[in-house]
Amino acid sequence: VTVSVSATASHPIPTTLWGQMYEDISSGDGGLYAELLQNRAFQQVTPGTTASLNAWQAVNGGGISVIRETVPVSSALPNALHLTIPSGLTGGVGFANTGYFGIKVTSGSTYTASFFYRFPTASSFRGPATISLQTNSGQVLASTTVTLSGAQTAWQQVTVQLHPTTTPGSTSNRFVITLDGAAAAGQVVNFAMLSLFPPTFKGRANGMRVDIAEALVEMGPSFFRFPGGNNLEGQTVATRWQWNATLGPLVNRPGRVGDWSYVNTDGLGLLEYLNWCEDSGMQAIMAVWAGFALGGTSVAENQLGPYIQQAIDQINFVVGDPTRSAPATLRASLGHPAPFTLNYVEIGNEDFFASTSYIYRWRNFANALKAQFPNIHFIATSNTFNPVLSPNPTEYDVHVYQTPTWFAQNSFFYDGFQRNGTKYFEGEYAAISTNPNDLFGTPANGRLVFPTMQSASGEAAFMTGLERNSDIVFAAAYAPLLNHVSGSQWTPNLVSFDSNTVYRSTSFYVQKLFSLNRGDEYLPSTLPSRTGTLFWSVVRKRSTNQIIIKVSNTAGTAAPLTFVLPFGTVASTGTLQVLQGAATASNSPTTPNAVAPVISALAAGKTFNYNAPGFSVSVITVTAQ
Numbered sequence: 001v002t003v004s005v006s007a008t009a010s011h012p013i014p015t016t017l018w019g020q021m022y023e024d025i026s027s028g029d030g031g032l033y034a035e036l037l038q039n040r041a042f043q044q045v046t047p048g049t050t051a052s053l054n055a056w057q058a059v060n061g062g063g064i065s066v067i068r069e070t071v072p073v074s075s076a077l078p079n080a081l082h083l084t085i086p087s088g089l090t091g092g093v094g095f096a097n098t099g100y101f102g103i104k105v106t107s108g109s110t111y112t113a114s115f116f117y118r119f120p121t122a123s124s125f126r127g128p129a130t131i132s133l134q135t136n137s138g139q140v141l142a143s144t145t146v147t148l149s150g151a152q153t154a155w156q157q158v159t160v161q162l163h164p165t166t167t168p169g170s171t172s173n174r175f176v177i178t179l180d181g182a183a184a185a186g187q188v189v190n191f192a193m194l195s196l197f198p199p200t201f202k203g204r205a206n207g208m209r210v211d212i213a214e215a216l217v218e219m220g221p222s223f224f225r226f227p228g229g230n231n232l233e234g235q236t237v238a239t240r241w242q243w244n245a246t247l248g249p250l251v252n253r254p255g256r257v258g259d260w261s262y263v264n265t266d267g268l269g270l271l272e273y274l275n276w277c278e279d280s281g282m283q284a285i286m287a288v289w290a291g292f293a294l295g296g297t298s299v300a301e302n303q304l305g306p307y308i309q310q311a312i313d314q315i316n317f318v319v320g321d322p323t324r325s326a327p328a329t330l331r332a333s334l335g336h337p338a339p340f341t342l343n344y345v346e347i348g349n350e351d352f353f354a355s356t357s358y359i360y361r362w363r364n365f366a367n368a369l370k371a372q373f374p375n376i377h378f379i380a381t382s383n384t385f386n387p388v389l390s391p392n393p394t395e396y397d398v399h400v401y402q403t404p405t406w407f408a409q410n411s412f413f414y415d416g417f418q419r420n421g422t423k424y425f426e427g428e429y430a431a432i433s434t435n436p437n438d439l440f441g442t443p444a445n446g447r448l449v450f451p452t453m454q455s456a457s458g459e460a461a462f463m464t465g466l467e468r469n470s471d472i473v474f475a476a477a478y479a480p481l482l483n484h485v486s487g488s489q490w491t492p493n494l495v496s497f498d499s500n501t502v503y504r505s506t507s508f509y510v511q512k513l514f515s516l517n518r519g520d521e522y523l524p525s526t527l528p529s530r531t532g533t534l535f536w537s538v539v540r541k542r543s544t545n546q547i548i549i550k551v552s553n554t555a556g557t558a559a560p561l562t563f564v565l566p567f568g569t570v571a572s573t574g575t576l577q578v579l580q581g582a583a584t585a586s587n588s589p590t591t592p593n594a595v596a597p598v599i600s601a602l603a604a605g606k607t608f609n610y611n612a613p614g615f616s617v618s619v620i621t622v623t624a625q
């Protein structure tokens with residue numbers, strides 16, 4: 001096929017076009033959020049149940065249970081770990097935490113451990129507690145001691161640093177606290193809000209896991225949508241995500257039962273999200289809860305007031321003036337007096353599931369929020385123009401989970417949209433199954449566990465369409481972004497990880513190739529066949545006079561292209577980055593680097609040929625002017 005490229009740009013590429021959608025779906029706690037202890041504060045658990053001790057183990061005969069404390073460490077954390085040292089034992093007696101399917105320990109890194117303790121009954125005991133990192137087989141990797149006093153009946157926080165001098169062969173390691181069995185025989189001690197942090201991304205306190213954060217930043221994303229997704233909504237009104245419950249000292253954060261069947265610590269809270277956006281060069285696309293809980297409850301219109309106020313306060317926490325708004329004063333007190341960047345706020349999530357009530361929920365939230373924040377764009381989440389909403393949304397969030405073929409066959413999805421001023425956020429999209437009749441089914445029935453070259457090339461085909469229509473598509477994000485392979489709630493995901501390693505998928509590389517080669521204006525060219533299998537888009541990067549051609553071949557056979565560039569001078573050599581593999585080729589824990597982009601030189605010129613391999617995504621960069 002011959003592709004003639006126009007020298008006249010049709011529209012600028014919005015700077016926000018490629019970014020990330022995030023929610024805690026086996027992705028935050030135990031993942032991006034760097035805390036290494038699982039169930040660290042016994043949040044939202046029932047004392048005395050097996051679940052309450054999840055990830056905790058007795059060591060050498062220590063008696064442990066989770067109790068409802070009579071003197072809780074805070075009103076947010078009513079539970080505590082109750083340790084009884086039986087008589088007749090010697091050596092270290094206590095408890096351990098096994099982390100999120102393991103704890104990675106690296107020699108030379110400094111780990112910060114902290115906990116609160118108190119003796120529920122005063123005693124004359126005074127002796128060492130040993131705090132250590134150990135392999136599950138008992139090899140001590142790092143250890144230190146602190147003195148515990150039986151006179152300490154009020155909660156006392158202890159913070160220590162651990163410096164491992166060896167790197168163990170696996171993440172089968174534990175965080176261990178023990179007392180001397182003989183010296184502490186008969187003693188009873190309560191512990192609360194235990195925590196173990198490794199080094200974090202940019203050294204942020206209470207921050208992000210470095211290797212995962214670096215993988216996300218590697219894509220060059222422009223925005224970060226949070227906190228959901230389903231995890232914004234709650235199964236009930238009471239368990240919705242609430243911004244104000246996710247701020248301040250960890251001891252004051254109650255956590256919540258999230259929407260993906262586990263408790264969220266909310267250690268990764270609103271301020272951590274906003275600091276992360278600044279640290280990673282992304283702007284926030286922040287959601288506010290909009291009166292619908294996933295269990296099916298829509299708040300009645302005459303009951304919306306408090307929730308609208310909570311949304312106003314949430315936005316004021318982000319952008320308000322500390323001299324005029326209490327939430328903004330709180331932001332300043334937490335260390336960020338300047339407002340954060342916030343241009344987009346999403347009202348709800350996937351409200352096509354509750355579009356009847358969204359008619360009044362949108363009306364009330366949008367009118368109130370636009371009046372308070374006239375410079376912020378508010379994004380609607382019901383189906384586009386159905387139902388008709390007032391005020392008329394300036395932006396809609398469109399989601400699609402489909403087959404690789406659907407994405408290849410729908411790259412013209414937005415070409416037919418009216419140019420009526422409305423803009424679109426392709427807020428969640430991914431090829432998730434090869435079975436159009438059971439998209440959300442099991443792997444045995446076509447569901448993808450990891451992205452493949454077939455799914456990634458399908459997504460790339462669709463993305464050439466998003467680029468062509470980026471006069472009305474201002475932002476797009478693959479979803480879900482992140483997933484712990486040992487705790488999956490959803491597959492496939494853009495980036496997977498376990499306690500040791502980050503796995504970059506084929507789709508990750510497609511997102512990275514598009515994001516890092518986004519250009520700043522679109523150059524029209526011969527249109528691909530809507531029903532074909534070969535797709536392309538052309539952009540120009542004015543600052544470097546580069547023409548950037550993206551090609552996706554969604555078929556298994558190589559496809560020849562001839563490019564005709566209308567410029568006075570065109571370099572005779574260009575750069576080619578190509579991601580290719582068999583249809584089912586994928587990166588996974590068993591084959592982590594099966595597919596990665598390969599960079600090479602390419603013969604170019606005013607007219608040049610390129611043979612796109614089967615199941616491939618290519619980026620050709622040529623200097624021309």
Ligand SMILES: O=S(=O)(O)O[C@H]1C[C@H](O)[C@@H](O)[C@@H]1CO
Nearest residue numbers: 229230231349350428479480
């Ligand atoms: O069950 S779904 O609605 O398909 O869940 C999807 C859509 C929702 O916004 C997001 O949280 C989730 C996975 O990315």
